[in-house]
Amino acid sequence: MAYRTIGLLLLVTDPGRSTTRWIASIAFTGGSGGLSAVLADDWIPYIRAKGWLSEPMAFFLGKAETVSSLICYYGLPYTFVMFASVYHPTLLGNGRLRAWYPWALLVPILLSFAFPPAGGDPIPYRYVSLWSIPYICGGIGLLIHATAIEKNSFLRKTRMLTSLAAAPTLLFALFTLYVLPGYFGLYEWWRYNAWVISFTMAVIIVSSMRYGFMGLQISIRNQKLDYTLRAIxxxxxxxxxxxxxxxxxxxxxxxxxxxxxxxxxxxxxxxxxxxxxxxxxxxxxxxxxxxxxxxxxxxxxxxxxxxxxxxxxxxxxxxxxxxxxxxxxxxxxxxxxxxxxxxxxxxxxxxxxxxxxxxxxxxxxxxxxxxxxxxxxxxxxxxxxxxxxxxxxxxxxxxxxxxxxxxxxxxxxxxxxxxxxxxxxxxxxxxxxxxxxxxxxxxxxxxxxxxx
Structure with a gap:
């Protein structure tokens, strides 16, 4: 819910920026994993206990849980690496690269549906890890590099805060969602994501008030400026x-x-x-x-x-x-x-x-x-x-x-x-x-x- 709130706020304040749209996408895909867990652990058991769980409702909620889970597993690495790529000041400067880059990154994700999951796994972990790990690690690397090459001292500070908020969360998600269940059989570590999300929320709140987070403060300021200038x-x-x-x-x-x-x-x-x-x-x-x-x-x-x-x-x-x-x-x-x-x-x-x-x-x-x-x-x-x-x-x-x-x-x-x-x-x-x-x-x- 926290991620979706942040994404919605950014999207409302500045929907025209591509970075804003990708941030909102990260919030949606990451939040879908939480929704899947809530459906499986809370909603479905509660409705069953109350005797309200009809066969059609069970089918619908089961599908909703599966779809939400897949959106998180497949969407989170993709939306994060796309955000990092667009946020980087020089990576997608070439018009041709900008045009085919998002589609090329989708190919490994679509191929994931051709591999059957092992046992009761929700996804084929071994194959998905082949592209999800490079996507997340590559995105973190792009954020760090964008901070290192930024000449503007104010923008460098905002980029550093963006990296500080995003990198630990995505790195932790990399292990809890892909590495630990796929290679060590540990499936429940995703529940500790809440602690990392709490740290991220603290960084976002403090940095948004003082410097701006992922362009939030700048977006609000620019929007206010644009409205006022239309009048004057x-x-x-x-x-x-x-x-x-x-x-x-x-x-x-x-x-x-x-x-x-x-x-x-x-x-x-x-x-x-x-x-x-x-x-x-x-x-x-x-x-x-x-x-x-x-x-x-x-x-x-x-x-x-x-x-x-x-x-x-x-x-x-x-x-x-x-x-x-x-x-x-x-x-x-x-x-x-x-x-x-x-x-x-x-x-x-x-x-x-x-x-x-x-x-x-x-x-x-x-x-x-x-x-x-x-x-x-x-x-x-x-x-x-x-x-x-x-x-x-x-x-x-x-x-x-x-x-x-x-x-x-x-x-x-x-x-x-x-x-x-x-x-x-x-x-x-x-x-x-x-x-x-x-x-x-x-x-x-x-x-x-x-x-x-």
């Missing part, structure tokens, strides 16, 4: 935020032109005027994009150079960079599919946040690189950083750490997060008090928004 991206709030940013750029460059009008070179004046024209065009594009929208703003994809976008955004922020050392490393010369207007807004938001975090000056690092599967933008400042409580809420709409600024609406990062999500990318923030803040924006190289 209908027009006014996001538009006001965009206008505020661009009007600030226009004022900065207007003051610069005014102060340098008598001494600046014509070429420099033309560049400054172009920045003002680009800012005003961006306001117009945002107004045009939002006009008539009753839901969230859609994407208008085109081939973009992220290096050029970063250069344009840095140029527009030039007056704000006085006293700031700029370190720029743009190592990815390629292109992505993206919405120019909205990605410009995102990068401008993140860069402006970084600059505003260093009022007394500092170092702004802007890096663009690529890995085997991702295109990565890193924007790092040497400002005061953030506490954990602030870091947990930075993507919440209307939350801001800049309470002293009259025109700050607390929408920049929530909007930016939403736009990157729509581009099939990810946005994460690392920060510690006194150590500055780093924002990582990842675009997947897979086919879809953000990919070429």
């Amino acid at each position: 991206t209908s027009g006014t709030s996001i538009l006001n935020h965009a206008i505020k940013n661009d009007v600030g750029k226009i004022r900065l460059f207007g003051d610069k032109i005014k102060s340098e009008a008598g001494t600046a070179e014509p070429e420099q004046l033309i560049e400054d005027v172009n920045v003002i024209l680009n800012a005003s065009q961006h306001i117009y594009d945002m107004i045009y994009r939002i006009q008539g929208q009753t839901q969230e703003v859609g994407l208008q994809l085109e081939r973009l150079s992220p290096a050029e976008l970063l250069d344009e955004c840095l140029t527009m922020l030039e007056p704000s960079l006085r006293g700031v050392e700029l370190v720029k490393e743009l190592r990815y010369p390629g292109v992505i599919w993206g919405d120019r207007v909205q990605l410009t807004e995102v990068l401008s938001n993140v860069l402006m946040n970084a600059v505003e975090a260093m009022p007394l000056g500092g170092r702004l690092s802007v890096r663009l690189s690529e890995s085997k599967r991702n295109i990565v933008i890193e924007i790092k400042d040497t400002g005061s950083g953030m506490e954990k409580k602030q870091l947990k809420r930075i993507f919440d709409p209307f939350y801001t750490t800049k309470s002293g600024k009259k025109l700050n609406f607390g929408l920049g990062l929530s909007y930016s997060y939403h736009v990157i999500q729509k581009h099939k990318g990810t946005m994460t923030v690392h920060s510690k008090p006194g150590a500055g803040t780093s924002v990582f924006i990842n675009f997947s190289k897979k086919k879809g928004a953000g990919a070429v």
Whole structure:
């Protein structure tokens, strides 16, 4: 019952994620073993003792017990290894592998029905152990490896907790369900699974409250964010935020032109005027994009150079960079599919946040690189950083750490997060008090928004 409750909760909070669906499947298959035991040990004897057990009911309950038992024996290793495979960040990156992988793993399970069980055994233990042991051990190995290669410190902690909750339970189930009855004739050890399940429940409850378990806390937070953004991206709030940013750029460059009008070179004046024209065009594009929208703003994809976008955004922020050392490393010369207007807004938001975090000056690092599967933008400042409580809420709409600024609406990062999500990318923030803040924006190289 506990497993099914966890699976149902995860499924309700985020049914769109494949990891969530496989977690729910683990809960269902694992819980089916408990249901089979309850039918055999409690329900059927109770109904028989009461004299209610008719022949049709006995047949139905007997079949239900058998089917529930088989679902657990055959389904638990499969759903676990599938969850671990999907949860792993790189294993199923290839589209062809993702397509045939689940079906290939089903073949040994289907072949199990061709082997008759020995004596009164419920399944052919010797044959089933040939694939169930590798499935469970392989799944545990994938969880541990996913934790070891995770670069994001927050995600590494959640992966570690996921492994801590899942690995002991599945390893114990491996022995009690397959090894001990199949090779040693010990059939009753499955009753001790309750102790391991109690440990797992403790890990789940503690980690869900503090860090999130298998994406539960993140799913609830993302769902809340999505619902709130649907309300605010209908027009006014996001538009006001965009206008505020661009009007600030226009004022900065207007003051610069005014102060340098008598001494600046014509070429420099033309560049400054172009920045003002680009800012005003961006306001117009945002107004045009939002006009008539009753839901969230859609994407208008085109081939973009992220290096050029970063250069344009840095140029527009030039007056704000006085006293700031700029370190720029743009190592990815390629292109992505993206919405120019909205990605410009995102990068401008993140860069402006970084600059505003260093009022007394500092170092702004802007890096663009690529890995085997991702295109990565890193924007790092040497400002005061953030506490954990602030870091947990930075993507919440209307939350801001800049309470002293009259025109700050607390929408920049929530909007930016939403736009990157729509581009099939990810946005994460690392920060510690006194150590500055780093924002990582990842675009997947897979086919879809953000990919070429």
